[in-house]
Amino acid sequence: MLMLIISGCFFSVFGHEHHHHFYLPEVSEHKAKSFLHKRQATPNPRYCTEITYESWCESNIPYCQGQHEHTREQMCATSAPCVPGQHCLLTTPCPGHFTYACVDIDECASSPCQNGGTCHNGNNLYTCTCLPGWTGHDCEIDIDECASSPCMHGNDCIEDRINSYVCVCSERYEGVHCERDCRPGPADIMFLLDTSLSQLEVMNRSIEYMTRFVKQIPIGPNDFQVALVSYAFKPELVFNFTAHQSNTSVLDALSLIKSERGPTTTSDALTFVAQEILKPENGARLLPNISHYAVIVTNGLSTDRSEALQTAHFLKATDSRFKIFAVGVGDSIGHEELIQLPTDPSYTFAPDNDDLLMAMLKDAVDYGCTDCNSSSVTDVVILFDTSKATSPLTGNSLHSLKVVEKLIDSLNVTNTDIRTAMMTYGNGSQIKFDFHQQSIHDIKAKIYKVSIEDEKGNTSFALSSAQEKLFFEVYTGSRFASRKIVYLFSNGKWPMTEISEIKQEILKLHDVGISVNIMIPVRSFNAEMDNILDNASNVAFDPFRVYVIEDNASSVSLALKAAVRDTKYVECPPDIFKAKQ
CATH class of the missing domain: 2.10.25.10 (Laminin)
Structure with a gap:
C-alpha cells in the first residue's frame, strides 16, 4: 500500500507540468528506522519449540540451534556420552525429531x-x-646439528643458525666437512736408479738429485716412505720402504750407493719394480689413501730400448695401481726413450729443478685441494743463430725452420697461457716478434723469412740480449711471474774460445730463473756429432737440456714433446708441510 501511494504521488507531481512544483513531506528518521526494525524483527522463539512450526524450524536450523542449549546439554548428558576427543552437538534442533551427534574436536x-x-x-x-x-x-x-659430529678428522663444529652448522677446518683440511686432507701424502716412492757403466761418471749427480728430493719431504710411517732399486745388468732391491723411517736414515743410505759395470737392462728393472712396489713384505702400505710411485733415474740410453719401451707400454695399459716417473740424468740424454717410459709423457723431468717433486705433491693430496696448482704461464724465446758458421740453416736447408714451426705448434700458444717471442742473431740481434699475441699464420710467415747472414755469431751476447730486450722489458709483453725458457737453435759448432763465455751466460740466466734448452737440428748423425754433443753439453746448464733433432717425423715429434714438457708445471707453497700440520 505504501508503495502505491508513493507511486501515485510521483505521478501527480510529474504528470501536470503546468502546476506549480511542490515537495512530499519528509519522512522522519524515527519513522524510517521503525519501519526497518519491524521488517527485521526476531522470529518468535516458539517457532523452534512447537510442532506446529516444524517446517519453519527445518528451514532455519542455524537459528533454532541457538535456542536449545539446555535441551542439548540434557540430551548429551542422559544419552550415551561421546568418547574423549569428541564434542556433542544437537544436530537436528526441531521439536518434531530432536537428535544429537558426537563430532571430533579439532x-x-x-x-x-x-x-x-x-x-x-x-x-x-x-x-x-x-x-x-x-x-x-x-x-x-x-636440533643440535653438531651432535652427529659431521666434521671429519676431529675438526670443530659450530651451529651458527637453525638447521645449519659450520665446520671450522684446521690448515690441513678443506671442504664443507673438512673431508679433504690437503697435506701431501702419505705415499710410497720407489727410486729405480740406473747404476750401469754409462752412468759411472754421473752417479754423484743422481745421488745429489735424490738427496735434494728427499730433504724436501717428511719421511715416516704416516708420511712418505722411500725404497731404492738399483739396476744395471739385473735389478736389486737395495732397501725397502720400512728400512729407513727418517730423512737422516734415508740420506745416509743414498750416500752409500755405488755404480756397477754392465749394460742397462731397463725392461727387467721395470718388471721387477712392478712386482715389488706393492708387496706388504717390502713395507708397501696397501691402503686407499696411499699413493705409490716409481721414479726412474737414468739417461734414457738403455741397452734394451725396444724391450724397455714394450714393458713400459704394457705396464701403463695393465697396471694403474702405481705411476711411473722419469728423471734424465747423464752426460748424454736419450729424450726419445725418456719421454716414453713414464705413465704419461708429462711425467718426464729435468734434474735441475723441482718439477717432479711439485707434480708428486699435487698428485698425493685429495682431489680438490688448492695449495698446489698446475700452470702454463710461460714466456718462451726462440733464439735463432743466423751467422754463417754456426747457424742451423747451414747445410740443413729448411729442416731447422721446420723444427721451429713444429715447436710453435707443440707449445699450442693459442690455447694455453704460453707466449712466444723470436730473436735472430749474427754479430748483433734482431727481434722478429715479441710476446704480444699474433696469429699463427703471421708467426710462421716470419719464421720462414729467416736466412743466413755473412756475419760471425756472438751467442753469449745474444743470450744476454734476450734477457734484457725481451724477458725484462714490459713493453714486449713479458710477464714478471712467468716461467722463462730460451730455445737456442744452433749447429753447435762454436769455437772453443766461445764455449766458456756461452756457458757463463747460461749460468747467469739460470741464476735469474731463465732455463736455456740447446736445440740442434741435424739431417742425420755423422762423424761430427760427438764433437757437437760435447760442445752442447759443455755450454748447457745440464746435459738434459740438449736436444739433437734428426730430420724425420718421429724424432722431431718425440724430441719436441720432451722439450716443451717444462712449459707446463706445478706450483706449491715452499712451506706446505709446515702449514699443513
Whole structure:
C-alpha cells in the first residue's frame, strides 16, 4: 500500500507540468528506522519449540540451534556420552525429531605446533610436522646439528643458525666437512736408479738429485716412505720402504750407493719394480689413501730400448695401481726413450729443478685441494743463430725452420697461457716478434723469412740480449711471474774460445730463473756429432737440456714433446708441510 501511494504521488507531481512544483513531506528518521526494525524483527522463539512450526524450524536450523542449549546439554548428558576427543552437538534442533551427534574436536584449533610446524588433527590427538632444524612433539626443540659430529678428522663444529652448522677446518683440511686432507701424502716412492757403466761418471749427480728430493719431504710411517732399486745388468732391491723411517736414515743410505759395470737392462728393472712396489713384505702400505710411485733415474740410453719401451707400454695399459716417473740424468740424454717410459709423457723431468717433486705433491693430496696448482704461464724465446758458421740453416736447408714451426705448434700458444717471442742473431740481434699475441699464420710467415747472414755469431751476447730486450722489458709483453725458457737453435759448432763465455751466460740466466734448452737440428748423425754433443753439453746448464733433432717425423715429434714438457708445471707453497700440520 505504501508503495502505491508513493507511486501515485510521483505521478501527480510529474504528470501536470503546468502546476506549480511542490515537495512530499519528509519522512522522519524515527519513522524510517521503525519501519526497518519491524521488517527485521526476531522470529518468535516458539517457532523452534512447537510442532506446529516444524517446517519453519527445518528451514532455519542455524537459528533454532541457538535456542536449545539446555535441551542439548540434557540430551548429551542422559544419552550415551561421546568418547574423549569428541564434542556433542544437537544436530537436528526441531521439536518434531530432536537428535544429537558426537563430532571430533579439532585439537589443531589452538595452534599447538611451534616454530612454523604444521598441525595434523587426529582422533583425540594431533601431530606436528616440524620445519628442518626442529623436533619434539610441538616442534619446540632446536636440533643440535653438531651432535652427529659431521666434521671429519676431529675438526670443530659450530651451529651458527637453525638447521645449519659450520665446520671450522684446521690448515690441513678443506671442504664443507673438512673431508679433504690437503697435506701431501702419505705415499710410497720407489727410486729405480740406473747404476750401469754409462752412468759411472754421473752417479754423484743422481745421488745429489735424490738427496735434494728427499730433504724436501717428511719421511715416516704416516708420511712418505722411500725404497731404492738399483739396476744395471739385473735389478736389486737395495732397501725397502720400512728400512729407513727418517730423512737422516734415508740420506745416509743414498750416500752409500755405488755404480756397477754392465749394460742397462731397463725392461727387467721395470718388471721387477712392478712386482715389488706393492708387496706388504717390502713395507708397501696397501691402503686407499696411499699413493705409490716409481721414479726412474737414468739417461734414457738403455741397452734394451725396444724391450724397455714394450714393458713400459704394457705396464701403463695393465697396471694403474702405481705411476711411473722419469728423471734424465747423464752426460748424454736419450729424450726419445725418456719421454716414453713414464705413465704419461708429462711425467718426464729435468734434474735441475723441482718439477717432479711439485707434480708428486699435487698428485698425493685429495682431489680438490688448492695449495698446489698446475700452470702454463710461460714466456718462451726462440733464439735463432743466423751467422754463417754456426747457424742451423747451414747445410740443413729448411729442416731447422721446420723444427721451429713444429715447436710453435707443440707449445699450442693459442690455447694455453704460453707466449712466444723470436730473436735472430749474427754479430748483433734482431727481434722478429715479441710476446704480444699474433696469429699463427703471421708467426710462421716470419719464421720462414729467416736466412743466413755473412756475419760471425756472438751467442753469449745474444743470450744476454734476450734477457734484457725481451724477458725484462714490459713493453714486449713479458710477464714478471712467468716461467722463462730460451730455445737456442744452433749447429753447435762454436769455437772453443766461445764455449766458456756461452756457458757463463747460461749460468747467469739460470741464476735469474731463465732455463736455456740447446736445440740442434741435424739431417742425420755423422762423424761430427760427438764433437757437437760435447760442445752442447759443455755450454748447457745440464746435459738434459740438449736436444739433437734428426730430420724425420718421429724424432722431431718425440724430441719436441720432451722439450716443451717444462712449459707446463706445478706450483706449491715452499712451506706446505709446515702449514699443513
